[in-house]
Amino acid sequence: MSPGPDKALDVLWRASPNCEQRRGGLRPTILLMHYTGMTRADRAVDWLCAPASRVSCHYLVDEDGRITQMVSEDARAWHAGVSCWMGETDINSASIGIEIHNPGHDAGYPDFPEAQMDAVIALSRDILTRHDIPPRRVLAHSDVAPDRKADPGEKFDWAGLARAGIGHWVPPAPLAAKAPEHAGLEPETVRHTQQLLAYYGYDCPVNGTVCARTERVVRAFQRHFRQSLADGRIDRSTIDTLERLAQ
Ligand SMILES: [Zn+2]
Missing domain, CATH: 1.10.101.10 (PGBD-like superfamily/PGBD)
Structure with missing residues (x-):
């Protein structure tokens, strides 16, 4: 696996040992969005690069829009866990993962800053130029692991991504005055x-x-x-x- 960043964007490289070859001949056909659920982005990078954590991700975008790559796109990072989409259960082999730094629902769940979302859009666009990832397969961790995960959550700007040509989205139908039981x-x-x-x-x-x-x-x-x-x-x-x- 080739070390080093995959793209022309301004990206920091910090290698994580928590990766391996993709299995089953799978190539990335899913782009999976996460939030870190940690208080600080630098500590999240430390965790994702610590051998003992047994977790990793290809990229992390901090709240200021700085991007760190930890795993080459050709490698299988360990971010999805027990997951399923369209019957595929080895989501790690079938995806590229982006961790978007946010403390998450258990710590106030702040808004995602504009600079961060701009960087997520730029990075996603860049990834999509290199891989055959259909719009319907730009997904949330919660989409593929609804029993266990809520990230990146209901504040993540999927509409903004769609306006930038990333992912599949339609404006939601309006809420009725009162939901039926x-x-x-x-x-x-x-x-x-x-x-x-x-x-x-x-x-x-x-x-x-x-x-x-x-x-x-x-x-x-x-x-x-x-x-x-x-x-x-x-x-x-x-x-x-x-x-x-x-x-
Ligand atoms: Zn996640």
Whole structure:
């Protein structure tokens, strides 16, 4: 694997030992967005490069927009964990990961600064020139691991990325005045929603009932595509948004 940064952008290079060859002949077809969930970006880089952590990521973008690369794009970094998208479970072999520094939901979840988002957009554009990553596969960690992860969360500017030509996104359907209770949903409506989520790529059961797993998948969907309310409830706005995305 070739050490050193992959791009023409102004990028710091700090090698992480936590990587290996991609498995199964997989090449990057997913761009996966994270937040660090740590208090300081420099400590997050230290952690992602520490042999004992057993985690890593290709890139980290700090709050000022500085980019650090830790793993070459041709290598398998360890950022996704137990994950699934479109039936693929080795997301680390199938993706390039960007850690966007933010302390996360457990520490106040501040807004992502503009300079940081500008850098995420520039870096993403650059990565997309080198790899065959379709717009529908620019994803959140929470999309591929809805049971375990909430990052980068409902404040991440997916709309801004889409305006910059990155990812797949449609304006969300407006919220109704009051979301219906799940108890009032017809099983066919639940099944239809689950089918659409599974069709789009989520690892969602299709059983006609709003089980705990379905709620977590719906919440992940909302954090990405209907960010004004990520409550895990199947409502009209969620279904409408999903139907337009799945077209
Ligand atoms: Zn993550």
